[in-house]
Amino acid sequence: MKHFNLKDWKVHLMCIVIVVIAELIGNFKYANGLLSFTLFPMLYALVIGAIFFGVKIIDQKMMETASPYIGISVTLLTVKVGSTIGPNLEQVIKAGPALLLQELGNLGPILFSMPIAIFVFNMGREAVGACFSISREGSLAVIGDLYGLDSAEGRGVMGAYVTGTLLGTIFNSLMSSAALASGLFHPFSLAMACGTGSASMMTAALAPLVEKFAAQPEMVTQMQAYAAGSQILTGVDGLYINLFVAIPFTNWFYKKLKRMRNPNITEAELLPVKKVK
Amino acid sequence: MEKWATRIKVLFFAALFASLGNTINTWVTHNRSATPAKVIIYMPWDVWPALALMVAICMLGLVITDWVEKKWPKADLPSILFISMIAIIVGLPGVSPLANFMKVEFAKIGLLPLCTPILSYAGISIGKDLPAFKKQGIAIVTVALFTFIGTFIASAIIAEIALRATGQI
Incomplete structure (x- = not known):
């Protein structure tokens, strides 16, 4: 028992203080014309941390103590995300090849965004965190577990998470409107594309489709079923696609593009700084 | 052993803080809701069974991770793999006797209130x-x-x- 101690009590006290303040503020809904988003207490927790650092309530030692605690506590999130998989597993097996194949679409963004990250912004390993997925809660768990949220990869995924929270709904809504107007896709395909793993983004992306076909209720029902099916599937396989396909592919692509940009770059510069265990 | 002392301590505090946060969260949501009767306020101890199971799964997953790493150091498998797999198996209806317990109890603790303590630790080290x-x-x-x-x-x-x-x- 000699290893148990509470020398770090300040960090835990700070944690509960931040939790209480953040939760008391509560969800903040903003809606003004097209722009609408909801801010969650978990985001305030980051901001409060930054403010406390600014006014020097949090010192260097506390920061260093808290750093490994992120990786340990994030395992709770993994359990919660994983617990939703079991009850849906049967449905996914029945879903058929179309829905399953469509899951690979979640790898598409890496091909889009990584070149921009490297050639336009010359980003470091933040790019890996920001590019490998649409950065929702499950992605936080994956990066938190592999690299820690206070690593370069962690900054990438957290920055992208905040972006998604603020702009994700409006962005998805505009995107599905534009894709529908383009006439290139069948509405069912677009409905399936709406299920990307975030409930709020799915609802936002589906809204223009539902509106357009409001006169055909059976069409709407079918579109909702496609979106929900794809959404559940992403919930089930997202974790493993991220872990075994998206992260390795993103790392490989990152190295490849970095070498293209700078042939003299050393292997050490391309690797993660630290690995959490 | 020191590693385990830290793990147990942090999981305990994160879970405890999540249960308190969850209470405030449901209370705030209840008070602001247009239909307050529909929003149940969960007391911290209401979600302790769920959190106890969560912590148990985390620990089991970490034990397996450590064991695999000792046995096959080159495999380099992350703990998220084992923890999520245990969570899936425990939640499988018809296979796991705990599946129903998990479904009912886990619903009482929101995904976002669970994230808040984690992001608070991240916030503390964000400087x-x-x-x-x-x-x-x-x-x-x-x-x-x-x-x-x-x-x-x-x-x-x-x-x-x-x-x-x-x-x-």
Whole structure:
């Protein structure tokens, strides 16, 4: 028992203080014309941390103590995300090849965004965190577990998470409107594309489709079923696609593009700084 | 042993703080809701069974991770793999005797209130990352938006091909 101690009590006290303040503020809904988003207490927790650092309530030692605690506590999130998989597993097996194949679409963004990250912004390993997925809660768990949220990869995924929270709904809504107007896709395909793993983004992306076909209720029902099916599937396989396909592919692509940009770059510069265990 | 002392301590505090946060969260939501009767306020101890199971799964997953790492150091498998697999098995209806317990109890603790203590620890250590955030902020935001476009378009293209191939449209 000699290893148990509470020398770090300040960090835990700070944690509960931040939790209480953040939760008391509560969800903040903003809606003004097209722009609408909801801010969650978990985001305030980051901001409060930054403010406390600014006014020097949090010192260097506390920061260093808290750093490994992120990786340990994030395992709770993994359990919660994983617990939703079991009850849906049967449905996914029945879903058929179309829905399953469509899951690979979640790898598409890496091909889009990584070149921009490297050639336009010359980003470091933040790019890996920001590019490998649409950065929702499950992605936080994956990066938190592999690299820690206070690593370069962690900054990438957290920055992208905040972006998604603020702009994700409006962005998805505009995107599905534009894709529908383009006439290139069948509405069912677009409905399936709406299920990307975030409930709020799915609802936002589906809204223009539902509106357009409001006169055909059976069409709407079918579109909702496609979106929900794809959404559940992403919930089930997202974790493993991220872990075994998206992260390795993103790392490989990152190295490849970095070498293209700078042939003299050393292997050490391309690797993660630290690995959490 | 020191590693385990820290793990147990942090999991305990994170779970405890999540249960308190969850109470405040449901209370605040209840008070602001247009239909308060529909929002149940959960007391901290209401979610302790769920959190106890969560912590148990985490610990079991970490034990397996440590064991695998000792046995096959080269495999380099992350703990998230084992923890999520245990969570899936425990939640499998018809296979796990705990499946129903998990479904009922886990619903009482929200995903977001569970995230708040984790992000609080992240917030405490965020100070050292602020300069990097400032430097890369615009890049991260832009890249994130392109990730959304990419995901949507790629999913739509594959869906279109798959639905046509299977004759559904």
